Amino acid sequence: MKERELQIIIAPNGEVNLHIHGYKGPSCLEVVKLFEQIVGQVKSYEKSRAFYEPDEEVRFHIDQHQ
Amino acid sequence: MPCGGVCILTPVVVAAWPAFSAAVTAAAASLGYSVLAESVDIVSQGVEATNESNRRRVQLEIANSELVTNQLGRDQCISVTRGGVTVTFLRDARGHAQVRVDGAGSSEEALRAFGEELSQRVVQQYVYQRVMDELRVRQFLVVEEETKADHSIHLKVRRWEN
Numbered sequence: 001m002k003e004r005e006l007q008i009i010i011a012p013n014g015e016v017n018l019h020i021h022g023y024k025g026p027s028c029l030e031v032v033k034l035f036e037q038i039v040g041q042v043k044s045y046e047k048s049r050a051f052y053e054p055d056e057e058v059r060f061h062i063d064q065h066q
Numbered sequence: 067m068p069c070g071g072v073c074i075l076t077p078v079v080v081a082a083w084p085a086f087s088a089a090v091t092a093a094a095a096s097l098g099y100s101v102l103a104e105s106v107d108i109v110s111q112g113v114e115a116t117n118e119s120n121r122r123r124v125q126l127e128i129a130n131s132e133l134v135t136n137q138l139g140r141d142q143c144i145s146v147t148r149g150g151v152t153v154t155f156l157r158d159a160r161g162h163a164q165v166r167v168d169g170a171g172s173s174e175e176a177l178r179a180f181g182e183e184l185s186q187r188v189v190q191q192y193v194y195q196r197v198m199d200e201l202r203v204r205q206f207l208v209v210e211e212e213t214k215a216d217h218s219i220h221l222k223v224r225r226w227e228n
Contacts, residue, residue, distance in 0.1 A: 020071050048072070
């Protein structure tokens with residue numbers, strides 16, 4: 001089981017600061033897209049190191065080939 | 067735990083009247099306002115009261131807002147009051163959320179500040195409800211929730227996936 005965690009800060013003016021944990025690779029973008037639908041426009045998005053790591057499905061296939 | 071990223075989002079309010087008025091009610095309560103009335107007629111009553119007593123009025127608009135409604139609900143509004151100041155939220159002709167702030171004995175700047183503070187809190191409450199509803203549907207579990215002294219709402223949610 002993979003744990004996904006989101007830390008969400010809703011400022012008094014409604015602006016949302018979203019910290020995404022437990023997602024690797026482009027699956028992180030799915031969370032961003034979800035929040036775009038829920039909240040509104042993305043003002044900024046800073047990818048962490050984990051974004052550039054392969055997500056779990058890709059890694060599984062790599063492991064199978066080795 | 068690996069981290070995926072940090073994202074900042076600007077809110078856009080696209081709401082049906084019931085969701086919007088619920089956000090107004092919650093925001094008003096958090097700032098010590100009480101709901102005066104929710105109806106169609108209160109707007110005209112408010113105008114008459116303003117003309118009679120020469121009270122000041124300022125009008126604002128909630129940015130990035132669209133109140134979706136059917137023909138019957140077009141003229142709905144909700145008024146809240148605190149310390150002689152009445153704030154009325156309604157849908158304008160373009161479908162945007164308009165805010166009218168009326169009060170005697172307050173400067174226009176003060177009325178504007180009251181209106182902006184309450185409007186921002188309405189947007190915050192609307193976003194909070196949207197986020198909570200959508201995360202519940204997606205089976206996220208709220209593990210922490212706290213409103214800080216600066217009135218920001220902090221949430222931590224988790225989900226386990228196979």
